[in-house]
Amino acid sequence: MEPERIARLLDRHAAALALYARQFCDAPEDVVQEAFLRLSGLNRAPDDPASWLFRVARNLAIDAARAAGRRRRHESRAATLGDEWFDPAVGVGSGEVDPEEAGRALADLPVEQREVVVARIWGGLTFEQIAEVSGGSSSTAHRLYARGLETLRQRLGAPCRGTRRNPN
Amino acid sequence: MSRNTPEPELTDFERSLAALAPSPGRFDRDRLMYEAGRRSVLNQPRRRLWPALAASLAAVAAGQAIALSRPAEPNIVERVVVVREPTVQPERPEEPEPVVILSRRAEPEVRPLPLSEDPADFSYLQLNRRVARLGLAGLPEPSPGPSVGADFVLAPPVEPPPMLRHRLLNELANFGGPT
Numbered sequence: 001m002e003p004e005r006i007a008r009l010l011d012r013h014a015a016a017l018a019l020y021a022r023q024f025c026d027a028p029e030d031v032v033q034e035a036f037l038r039l040s041g042l043n044r045a046p047d048d049p050a051s052w053l054f055r056v057a058r059n060l061a062i063d064a065a066r067a068a069g070r071r072r073r074h075e076s077r078a079a080t081l082g083d084e085w086f087d088p089a090v091g092v093g094s095g096e097v098d099p100e101e102a103g104r105a106l107a108d109l110p111v112e113q114r115e116v117v118v119a120r121i122w123g124g125l126t127f128e129q130i131a132e133v134s135g136g137s138s139s140t141a142h143r144l145y146a147r148g149l150e151t152l153r154q155r156l157g158a159p160c161r162g163t164r165r166n167p168n
Numbered sequence: 169m170s171r172n173t174p175e176p177e178l179t180d181f182e183r184s185l186a187a188l189a190p191s192p193g194r195f196d197r198d199r200l201m202y203e204a205g206r207r208s209v210l211n212q213p214r215r216r217l218w219p220a221l222a223a224s225l226a227a228v229a230a231g232q233a234i235a236l237s238r239p240a241e242p243n244i245v246e247r248v249v250v251v252r253e254p255t256v257q258p259e260r261p262e263e264p265e266p267v268v269i270l271s272r273r274a275e276p277e278v279r280p281l282p283l284s285e286d287p288a289d290f291s292y293l294q295l296n297r298r299v300a301r302l303g304l305a306g307l308p309e310p311s312p313g314p315s316v317g318a319d320f321v322l323a324p325p326v327e328p329p330p331m332l333r334h335r336l337l338n339e340l341a342n343f344g345g346p347t
Contacts, residue, residue, distance in 0.1 A: 001208065003205055003208075007201060010197065010201070014197075014211070015189065015192055015193070016190055018190060018192075018193045018195070026195065029193045029194050029195055032195070033195075033200050033203075034192075037200075040203075040207050040208040041210075047271060083190055085191055087189040087190070087191050087192065095292060096180075096184035096187070097185060102188055115317060121186050122186065122188075149181070151180075152185070
C-alpha cells in the first residue's frame, strides 16, 4: 500500500482506533501500531481499509488482553480510566458534552454497547461494517448502538432533539 | 455486503458526541510511518527472491565444499546375487578317445611279419593292405625258416625246386641281374 494512503488512514482513524482498542486492553497504542504495520505489509490493499483496521485492532486487543489475563480486570476498572478517553481540550468549547463526563458515561456502558458506539460515532463505520468487524449482524449492531446511545443520553442529561443528515 | 444501505440520520446528541476528540495517546507518527514503509519494502516478493536465491546457492556451495574436502571412500555396494545350481546329470563313463598314431618314424619298430606258409599271408590283397598301412617296410621279409606255432622260429632256407632254379638262373643270365 502506498505511504500516502497509509498516512491518510493514520490521520483519519488512528485516534478512533486507539479509543476502540482501549475497550479491550491496556495498551491501545501498541495495538493500533501493529494494525497499521500489518496493513502496510499486505501485498494487496484490502477493499475496505477502515473496516479491516478496526477488525485487526479488535482481534489484536482481545489477544493482548487474553495474553495478559487482564481483560476482565481491565473492563471492571474501565470506569476509572474513562476520563482519559477524550482530549479535554477539544469539545469543551462546544458547550454540549463535557469530555470527562462523556468518557465516564461511556466507560459505564456494557462492553458490547460501548464497542458499537465507539465504532459508529468516532470510527465512522456503518452498521454493516461494525457487524463485519464484531462478527455479528448489522441489526444486532444497530440494536446495541441504540441502547448504548440512549443510556449515554440519560446519563449525560442531553435532550432529545432533531436529527441531521449523516455527514459521512 | 451492500454499501448502498441508507444509514440512519445522526441526531444532535450524536453530533455532539462526535465532536469529542479521542485522546491521541502516545503515538509516534513518524516512527510508525517509518516502520510501515520498511515492512512494506521487506514484504515485497522481489525483495525476498534474491536473498532466498543467494542463500540456497550458498548452501549448495557449502555442501559441495564439504563433499570435496572428504576423502573418497570406497563405495561398497552389497548385492544379493542368486546363483542357480546346475542340474546334476548322471555321470557317464568317459569313453576313451580313439588314439590314432600316424607316424612314419615308427617304421623301424614295425616288425615285419615273417612269411608264413599260409598262402593267405601272401595274397595280393593282404600285401596291398600292409603296404597301404605300413609302407614298404610292411612288406614281409623272406622268412629264414619255417615257424613253429606262434613263435618266430627261423626255418631252414627253402631251396627252389631244381627246375625252377634252373629257369631262374637262365633268366638272370639272359637279362642281367635284378636292379
